[in-house]
Amino acid sequence: MDRLEDPVITHPGMYVPTPKVLFMMADYGHDPTETAVPYTAFKEAKYDIKFATENGKPPRCDKKMLEGFTQKLLGAKKEVISQYKKMIISEEVRHPLAWSDPDFSLDPFDLVIFPGGHDKGVRQIIDSPIVHKLVVDYFPKTKKPSKKVVGAVCHGVMVLSESKDAAGRSVIRDCDTTALPAKFEQAAYWGTRAVLGDYYKTYGHGSENVEDSVKKVLADPAQFKAELNPGPFYVEDKQYNYISARYPVDAELFAEEIIKTIESFHKIA
Template sequence: MEEAQITSPGTSVSNPKVLIMMADYGHDPTETAVPYTTFKNANYAISFATETGRPPRCDKKLLEGFTQKLFGASKEVISMYRKMALSEEMRHPLSWSAPDFTLDSFDLVLFPGGHDKGVRQIIDSPIVHRLVADYFPQTRRPSKKVIAAVCHGVMVLSESKDAEGKSVIRDCNTTALPAKFEQAAYWSTRAVLGDYYKTYGHGSANVEESVKKVLADPSQFKASLNPGAFTVEDEQYNYISAWYPGDAEMFADEIIKLFESFHRII
C-alpha cells in the first residue's frame, strides 16, 4: 500500500499548496504566524502574496512596546513571527496585482485579520475581490480546495461579490470578530489608542455587522457563549472561519483536519 496523499482537483500532491494573502502592513502576528508555523511543521508548501510583492509586515503594536505587553502577541508567537519574517517565502512574496496572478493553483487560500487601518488595502481591493469571486466557487464540496479567514480577514470574503452583486459567503455559515469583543477592546483602549480598534474609524460598523449584512440570513453568523477558541466550518463549501487571535491554533488545526479528510489511498 502506498502512502496516503492529500489531493486537490487536477493535482496529485502530497503537501497542499498554501497562499497567505496579506496587505503590506497591519495584520495580526498571531493570526499569521501560528497558522504559518503549523502548516510549515506539516510540510505544506507556503507562499505569501501582497499587492505589489513587497514583504508584508505585521502590526508592530502587537509585537513591541507596552501595547505588546498589554494585549499583543505572546513571546512564543513573537519568536514564530521572527522566524517567519526571515523565511524565503515571506521575504519574496507574490504580487496579487500582477496581470497573470491567479489563485487557481493553490489548495488553500488564507486571509489573516488585523485591526490596523493598513489591512483596508486588502479588504477594499477590487483586484482581491475579483480573485476571491473566481476562487471561492471552486471550494464547493466535494472539491478539495479550501479557503479560510479569521477576524477581519472574513471581511475580504464578505466584500467579494459575484456577478449578481452577492457576497461569495452569502449562503455560508461563518463567524468573524464578534461585536462584543470589538466594542470591549475599543472602549477599553480608546483613551490611549484612539480608534485603533476600529479599522474604519470611530462610528463605523463592527466587523460582525459588516459580515451579517451580506448573509442570506443573520443566523448564519455563528457565535458562542464560551469565551474559548471558536471556529466555524461551512457545510456546502470548504470554508473555515474563526473569531480572533485566541483561535489561531485551533483554526490552523481544523484546516489540517479538513485536508486530512481528503486523504485517499493510491
Template sequence: MAPAPPKVLIPMSDYGHDPTETAIPYAAFKKAGFEVFFATENGSTPACDKKMLEGITQKLLGATKTAVEAYKQMSGTPEFRQPLSWSAADFTLDPYNLIFLPGGHDKGVQQVIDSPIIHKHLASYFPTTRKPSIRSVAAVCHGVMVLSKTDDANGKSIIHECITTALPTRFEQVAFWGTRAFLGDYYKTYGACSDNVEEFVYRLKSLGTQTLIYLQVRKRLDDPNTQYKNSLSMIPFVVQDENYNYISARFPADAQLLAETAVSLVESTIS
C-alpha cells in the first residue's frame, strides 16, 4: 500500500492575502503530490487581494501573468471553495505535515495575524516542529507576523529562538511612499503610522546613550542582530532554521523558492 501523501494546511483571512504568495506555493505543493487544505475563520471561501490581480495596480505592482493564472486555477478547486473553519470546536493542526502562512498587505489579513484562535493552534503546533519531526511551518512576508505575534507558555514568541526573515523595512517603505499619492495607506496593513513588518526602531537618548527598541518581528526574537536574516536583493531568498522545521521568506518573488524548499523539507522528514 502506498503511503498517504503529506498534508498541507493554508490558513487564510476571508480577504486580502497576496495571490502570488498563496497560489504559487499551492501549485508547487500539488505538483509534489501533497494534499492541500485551506481554512478560514468560519469556513467562508477566501479571496486574495484584487488589487494584485486586476486593473492598473496589477499591471504596475501586482501578480505576474503566471501567478494570476495559478490563482485562477487554485480558486476553482473544491478545497479552496470549501475551506475548513479554523474556529470550529473540532479543528486542529495535528494532522498536517506543513502549515503554510502566506502574506499580503491588505488590511483584511489582520483577521489571521491577530486571531487568538490561530495563535492558540500555532502555540500548540510549532513546538512539535523541533527537529527531528514530521511537522513543518513555512511563512512569507506578513505570514511571519502570525508567528511572531503568537506567544508560547512563557509569553515569548513561538519563534523567539529561531532564525527568520520577513518583509524588509526598506521594501515596505519604498512601496508605501511610492504609492501613497494614489493608494493612500494601502501598503501599510495597520495604517499609515503603524510599525513596519520587520522593524520600527525607536531611538531613545538618555544621558548621552542611545537605546534601540525593536518592534514587530525583530522585537520578538531573543537576539535580532544574529537571528534576523535580511537581503535587499531581487534574487529569491529564503531562510531555514537550524533547530526547527521552519522556513521563512520576504515577499512574492521568493514564493517559488520558498515552496520548493518547503517541499524538500517535508519530503525529507517523512522519508
C-alpha cells in the first residue's frame, strides 16, 4: 500500500500529503455517528480511507441507533443517517480489508480510528488478541514527533486499554485519555433498562463501566478526563499523537482536531 502521490492542499499555508486512514471495526454494532461523521470529514479532506473487519466482511453499524423509536430517543440525527447511508455504499465499506489476515499490518496507515458503540457485537474487536497484537505494535509508533495518529471514541478506547504488552501494560498506560464517562453510561443504562434491557452495558448487567475499565490500566487514574459537560469535548495526549472522545456528540470536533493534527505535521514556515 504505497502512499498516494497527489498531495492535498487544504488551505493556503498548509500542505498535507494524502494521509492513509483506516477504520478498525467489528462486523456489526458500532455507533453510526462515531463512524460516519469522522468518515465524512476525512472524505471531504480528500484522505485515502480504508476499513478493516476481522474477515473482510462489510461492517454495519448499530440498527438501534438508525431506526425505530430507539433512533428517535437516543440515536443518530437525520443528517448523520444520511451520511451513514452514503458511507455504507462506498467502495471503502463494500471492500474492506481483513485484520485477521496473517499479512495485515497497521503500518501503512497514517491514521487509525477506533469508533465506539454499545451493541455487544463490538466485543469482537475489543476482545480480539489479533487486534491487541496489531495495536501493541502500532501505537508506540505514534510517539511524538511521529506523524502517525490514533483516534478512539467511547468503547473504541477499550480496544486500546485492552491492548497490552508482554508485561501486561496497556498501550495507553502513560496517556491522557477520555472515553464514555461512567455517569453517562449509567444514566443511559438505567434510563432505558425497562425497555432495552442491558443494551447499554456491552458486557452485560453488572459489568464494569467503560470509564473504570480504562482507568484501571492507566499509570494514574487522573489521566482519565471525565468531562461531564454535554457539549463537544476531546482529549489530546501530550506524548503521543493520540486523540480520544467520549460519545457521539464529540464526533465532529474529534474529527476536526485529528485533521488539524495531521495538517500541523506539514506546515509551511
